[in-house]
Amino acid sequence: MKYFSFLYLFSSILFATSCTTVEKKIPRDVASLQATGGMEGIWFLQGTSTSRGPYNGELELRKTSDGTYDVIRMITYINYFYDGLKVQEVWTGKAVTAGDTLVLSYDLRQADFITKLGNQKREPTDFKNPITVVTRFVATDKGLAAQYSDKKVSNYTEWITTRRNLESKPLWTNLRTNIDAQGPKIPVAVRGVINIFKRDVDYNKDPFVQSFKDRKEFKEERPFIVFDPTDYDFYQENKDIIRVVNKITDDISITEASVKRNAYSPSLKEKANSYDKNTVTHHINEIGMVAKAEVDANEKLIAYRYDGDSALWTGMYIGSQAMRYLKTKDPAALANVRKSLRAMFILMDITEDPQEFARTLMPYKPGDAIPNKWHQGKGVYSNMLWLEGGNNDMFKGLTHSMMWGSLVIPESDQEIWSHLRDKSRRLLKLRIFDEKSQNQAPSYGLVALINKDKKAQEEYRSAYRKLRWKPSGYSMNANFYWHGSADWSGVNLGLVGDITDISIAERLGETEIRNRLRERLMDTWVTYSPAQRHLLTMVAYGFAYSKGTRGDDFREDSSDAKFMAALNSATWGLREIPYPRPNLDVSIDHSLNPEWCISPIPRLFWKALKKPEPPNEYFYQGLYNYPVFEFQAFTSNFVWKDTAFGFKDSASRGSENSGVDYLFGYWLAKYVGVPHVD
Template identity: 65%
Template sequence: MKHMSSFLFLFLSVFLLNSCTHTEKQIPRDIASIQATGRGMEGIWFLQGTSSTRGPYNGELELRKSNDGTYNVIRVITYINYFFDGLKVQEVWTGKAVATNDSVTISYDIRQGDFITKLGSEKRQPSDFRNPITVLSRFVVSPAGLASKFSDKKVSDYTEWITTRRDLEAKPLWTNERKNLDAKGPKIPLVVRGVIKAFKIDIGYDKDPLVKSYKDRPEFKDEQPYVVFDPTDFEFYRHNKDIIRLVNKVTDDISITESVVKRNAYAPTLDEKAKGYDRNTRDFHLNEAGMVSHAVLDESGRLVSYAPDGDSTLWTGMYLASQAMRYLHTNDTEALQNVRKSLQGLMTLIEITGNSKEFARTLAVYNPANPVPEKWHRGSGKYANLIWLEGGNNDMVKGILHGFLWAALVIPKTDTEIWNELRDKSKKLEGLRIIQEKEQNKPAALGLAAWINNDSSLKERYERSFNTVKNKIGTNFDTTFYWHGSADWSGINLSMVGDITDIMLADILGNTKVRDKMRERLMDAWVTYSPARRHLLTIGAYTFAYRHGTRGGHFRSESSDDKFQKSLAESVWGLREIPYPRPNLDVSIDHSLRPDWCMSPIPRLFWKSVKKPEPPIYYFYQGLYSYPVFELTAFSSGFLWKDQAFGFSEGHAKGVENAGVDYLYAYWLAKYAGISNVD
């Protein structure tokens, strides 16, 4: 009905516009000769024009006949004197056209709002997202060719004309490649259905007015989640790095910003982005104590200070691993120096508390001009220049274990001082409270100490430790689940990091039985989450399990080699979608304002309703669409692989930049594994 109404509007517009003009006009010779060819207006026309806000432009207008008697239109124009952050700005509009003897009438539907709701002081209205603007352009004969004047009804007035024509190319000037990929997964068991239903009743989910407003949507009824995959303009940006392309949008600062982030994802090669993130993390995010931090920047992008990240221990361990893999791949001494610095930070976490059972969550430099914040403490002795955050927990200890492992792989034994400290700190891991309380961490702690210290007695204890944590390597320990878009997203990354540590240690220590069981566990996790296309998990599963021949019963019953190879080929898009640089903007995003967005019938993290006080209802909202990184998580995420896949809203305050450890870990892991299509 929408397309039919657009056609009707277009034909009525042609009728009304023609009824107000003279029927006899002198047609210029070049226009008349084109009409005489019998092809009418079909072809690609050279286009020139002027915008009231951005000045002159050049471009092309493609008119391609369609089966309904109209023309499919693609308008591509690039501004001559207008630039945004030094980049050219290009508009691509698509529409339908009707031609008469001496005129062409074109109708375009362009969006007023896409996903950014606020950028600085500029704001979109909710109606901007629901109501596209129909732009009507009528070309009539003029001395310069067919000319038109029109407005986008929001920002700019346009005057443009078309003159010479060339033949159509095999492919249109622009193609929309955006698609929704099925992310549903297996049928939900009845017992799980009962649990979900109980939680929904407890929080009043189905009675919530916003949730109820989506109950008649087909995807809501079918519990059908989608991953939105949009490779559109990837090839264009790789060959046109100096252009920002806006597609079917009103051209203003918000729309340009949306397009800039996509351009920054697709224009650089993966290697160029890795170089950028390696340099940026070293200079702006690895604080004086060696911990990954947020960067506080001034208006010129200069570093003002480091802002602590509460999850820094995990990110620092993964950053160290990325630099170790970088060193193994490139032999770059700078990468090795980054390993040394971040390892020193991880080792300090264990020592600075003064309590052999506790480790710090992160570190920062002590500033006597500022009071020590709540839950922070000042170090003593050689650590008096630092403050530390209490609360080292199960999640964070995995960063220490992972970091110690990768550091020991690459730091030369000739670095006597750092190796002596590493040996000492590795032996203290077992005594940490969280290792004692969470026995699944004990094998890694004992295994690291055994390997780093070359201690056979510790190795025996490492092997015996698996007898007391059978669930760690047995089928009963499988806590992975994915129910039609609902999962413990941060837990996926955490489990993968722990599994990689265990697999590598078991391999180093020659415990092939444990290694192979852990490889199967990692492959089982991949099978569970494969519908959601968690690209880092795919790369990790390939590196440490699949390429070693591991498949597993879960894999053989529910997946296949063809599916895995397809997923592996797709995983490169997980890297391509991440922009460099990270946007550092005062911005708000809300995809739920889009007319094609839909609420999920399954609450997000529904089991969290047992928390007291119970979270508000909006805490449980999630969508059925997982958007590309450059349309959501790139703007605000500190580590996108832990974020929920089906989120829809984010916000960020300008001045605080997130690190790029998520990109670096995935990129250097792919290089370490020798994945061939990482360009």
């Protein structure tokens, strides 16, 4: 397409100059067209758009070795605002001069990744076909002027007059890049297992999968991380502008740009303050559990909606507020710990079955139908509903919350501590305690820690001795990452467990166990390092690396230089999360982008064992991991547990996800001292 545009640019000039036969007096700015390098510089640009009105800006012309010019057009609308913010267009292209004519060409995308926004839709062809916009500046009384159309939304009239010298760097630079995330070669035995699952679901015969079989990255099984720090510095300095780059400017492209702006404009601290306030008012329900929020058009809370994984998210929220309190001594953070910790205690009381605990809680309104799998509490809890199905993942929320609560709540708080002593002992009676041997050691550890129970501490040591040689145990690495395929939710869950387990061992003075746990954490980091899981890097730094731990896999396959490079990049995991999160009726599909490619390895391929078998669409994943502001920000309730290579999802306006993921990452980074976290 660029080759065609360049040919079109020159043919346009040829036509224009061949029709010029009348001799004219040449204005001073036009005369510079005919001087050697005369047009090079940054020109003041004015104009008007039929859809957005007048604008001012600049046009940079930077001469290249072939005699053409690299062009950057940067304009800001004067009277047009979007959600109260100015809108700026940045277009890049090429230019040539001939006679008294300056001809410029830009290739603009008609679509990027949003396929639907409210009632507005993109057509599939929009993603494949950029629009070539050609501009011809000719002499007028106002200077060099041009009239043209973007062929989609607007007609433009603009002119350039005064000029200044070029700056050392262009007005705008594209910093977007793809980072190789392939990782080590897949072992033959693992390859065999993957192939068995692929055959089981006829993955290779799937027409959608087959349509990508000739792509280079498909053949090489090579995933990439799309890293885009472009305009971060601009947004840090310009808080009131949305910048739309090389796109047709309309509501959808402005929305895509605005989410990036909301990620990069606030400081990390500003986002943390906003999420801390919003979580209290919108996402901690009356009982203390993390919840989704139903909001109106003005983002005002209408009602809390339950999150089925709330026991885990609430445990992590308690962790975030405990770390916030330890860093700031803010009493509000400690109050948040207390409120949600009480809710976690209720999860264990409300079922009236010592072997079971609830996943989450919500208030009961008399007369309302009770949904499937929900139950009304009894006695003092009759004003609540509880969701059945407390499992291994939710158990991690219980232990995580008790560990942090026992660290920050003073023992003079008799109410909380009486519950901590009781509930820590009741962990040993839960069904999941017996079913999952890896849950036994931290449970005994909490009993020993909270109750100062020496017998429980011996049981704690014994539990770790039993785990020592099990593949899923604490001294052996059972993680995997095969060319972009992994159990991403399990990675997040493992981190929660690692923080809990290492902290318990440290506080109990169990140095040998603590050191083994730290080594396991560092080996986990090595496994997933090709995928740049930023939360994992920050946890590994704070709970292992900064303590001097490296690990056998680290010593064999990594280095301090690699780890520190990853740590320096980890801040981008927080920078990419916007505040506020978009609350839109929106659909996203990156697979419509011609540069996208499906992975030849099915997502969660082992799920082919499920009966009934999931449809093939369940197993689709891409080879490109997009920034949070281009995918997860719109639809995810917890970015750290999401698949790294997702590409298609949707959300409905009025349902707001919480920011506990950001709070956990930010306050952890502050607590452990991650560099460059303001």
